[in-house]
Amino acid sequence: GDQGKMKKTEAEKVEDEAKAFTLKTPKGTKDYDEKDMAVREQIFSKITSIFKRHGAITIDTPVFELKEILSGKYGEDSKLIYDLEDQGGEKCSLRYDLTVPFARYLAENGVSNMKRYHIAKVYRRDQPAMNRGRMREFYQCDFDIAGTYDQMVPDAEAVRVMSEILTSLDIGSFTIKINHRRILDGMFEVCGVPADKIRTISSAVDKLDKMTWADVKKEMVEEKGLSPEVADRIGEYVKLKGSRELCDKLDADAKLSGNANAKAGIDDMRVLLRYLEIFNVLPRVSFDLSLARGLDYYTGVIYEAVVNSSPSVLNGEPVGVGSVAAGGRYDDLVGMFSGNKKIPCVGISIGVERVFTIISGQRDRSTIKSNATEVYVIGLGEGFLQERMQICAQLWDAGVKAEYMFKKKPRNLQVQFEVCDKEQIPLAIIVGKQEVDNGVVKIRKMVKDNVDSVDKEVTVERSSLVESVQKLLKAI
């Protein structure tokens, strides 16, 4: 636990680069040091425990897939897929997300229902924006329910899982926006959008979280050739947001509710919002007709969670973190692999990199404990290395997390206490000549406050050492 670091200056790094080796990670990737990892593991542990609370199992798929498996799944983003060099043999690509490998897994193994989570890295040759958490290698954290079930039942659980996770992560208040692909499609039909323009107009609507309506309308009319009247009709709909009452309002819109797509979508939303009320997540949900979501493969309910607070700050710059979770229903993706057999799916993906950015921004790095060490065994005078080793072996045998300095004769007591402070180790065991002669050790609580409490240090027999340590640790 006595990691010593001397981070290099930028000048030294430039000097390094002048050498034969360029000492860096590839563009768009980064190392995570021990403090980053402590934060990341806390996040993953919270998320995993909630996935498990809902009965999810986990599977693992390879980091690369046959190239043809990924082909034709990501539209124009396919250019961002990393290919492996053709070194003879199969053509492979690094996975772009965890959803397509999941669909391949279901189809290949003939699995007709599964509730699974998968936390793993995915790869995109995107223009990196590391400050905003957009990288070429990043974690995805997915939960999906595959299977043929009753209307909106798994969908409601997916939203409940999203809400439980965002609540547990301490990232502030959030809103889960929900909409339905069939309501959007029906709305576009009713407004008079030509069938061949529906996907591209949907993409324009998707930008409403970053652009004003005036700019989105301009894009629809000037770039995408929509008539201004049709755009204005869309403009009226996408303003609408609310909760259960919005279902009634849309039903009362005779034109909209006369459209089969819209009607089916409104019916789904009515059922879903009722279930979300039972699940106590309705107050966090906004039925929002402006939510469109980019991905082509969604076929039903779609959702996206945003934090309500103002942008956080990283390295002195404000950072818009955008959505922290998203998902939806995709009933046709598995069928692209299995041919005849359709396996309906609904899923969520937690934006863990954004969550990491938010939480890292809140934490003072010096307070993050990156090791788990409970006891540091300190030698006085001549160092008593073999006694320290014996004591550590006793502690390890009992499962106590213990370390000692790898020196026969540490410079002095102070340098060993400093390790305890730096590594936030709560207990020190001290052995010197006197202790060895008397068959005892001192145990000292490494309290940071300057209160010189009476019970700060106790002397115990070597034979009852482990017991005493365990008792003290329990009390911390």
Add this chain to the structure above:
Amino acid sequence: GDQGKMKKTEAEKVEDEAKAFTLKTPKGTKDYDEKDMAVREQIFSKITSIFKRHGAITIDTPVFELKEILSGKYGEDSKLIYDLEDQGGEKCSLRYDLTVPFARYLAENGVSNMKRYHIAKVYRRDQPAMNRGRMREFYQCDFDIAGTYDQMVPDAEAVRVMSEILTSLDIGSFTIKINHRRILDGMFEVCGVPADKIRTISSAVDKLDKMTWADVKKEMVEEKGLSPEVADRIGEYVKLKGSRELCDKLDADAKLSGNANAKAGIDDMRVLLRYLEIFNVLPRVSFDLSLARGLDYYTGVIYEAVVNSSPSVLNGEPVGVGSVAAGGRYDDLVGMFSGNKKIPCVGISIGVERVFTIISGQRDRSTIKSNATEVYVIGLGEGFLQERMQICAQLWDAGVKAEYMFKKKPRNLQVQFEVCDKEQIPLAIIVGKQEVDNGVVKIRKMVKDNVDSVDKEVTVERSSLVESVQKLLKAI
């Protein structure tokens, strides 16, 4: 938790392949299903807890590195490195192990000491032998201590960590073979091996765990041009194995102890074996002059653990699992990146894929619980979906792991009980008309034995439901 599977027959898989998509993972890679993952996570959790017991922190590096970082590190095995396609930009390769990225990390960040573990996948374009656990994508599980410390102190802790881990994994009794590169070098010098043949003769010695001495000698003489007399002298040395007394025996060999390399190595071994005695691992250690280890970068102590039992059986075939852990001291690797600054390192790598093969072979798959679900909420008669949802929300709010069937009206009670059995869920909560009318639920212990114990089923108020469930779960 009600994952239903109908594994495809081979004929169906062949039919799938006739389609546009080849539904398979790339050669040498595999999916891990939920039962594999449950076993794997148990293994990782045990190993991680021991790494943490010794104060190790963890870092993470990208799955690919700049190609030049990996170049010149793996000798003739460099041909097994996976390269990413050159899609414009930097040339990158998938990591081949976790040691070189660790050395790059230390040098890049000017970290002079660190005790770290890293569990992650590495990639080798090797000829796969899946049955023997040799794959193109596989986990490594490394623990390394970097820093300038006193003689053999970190080395002893590395061996102690290896021993603690192998003991905790229930893979049967094992032996940790230890040797020293400088003893080997000195031995070859004393025997009369020409300096330019030392590495290749060392590689031949490394095969003694798979080949007889006669065959190894043949390779030395016929393929590598060593004189038979020199080979015979080596043959006398590599027979030697023992414990602390072997240090004295080697010291008494005037020719060997007159060699500076051998002398230094014997001195290290004497100190190490004393420390291992203090750490209570000496009985598991064999000082074995036939251990050579392939990797070029070792500079000091080397070690390798083997299980003592006869080969295990997988798919009806005997499987030699070989070494289950290995490692050694590599004092010069970081210097290949940092130029001037030498950072001595010692490390171990646990062969988790082999451990997985051994443990999977021991377990009956049907007994492996892959989900964490504690309670299944069952509806009678009309199904009572909304009541089941309410009950689940109550349980989830309290952190209880609960599931229910995603049907408004499940077919019958039996099909829901079957889920409990299949998924090994210990408690069922049952709601029917009578329970709803009376504001109660039934809680049933899903015991497998046929004893009809009196307390198998209790009826409790809805208001005290969570409390009752938590009490019952604690008692399980």
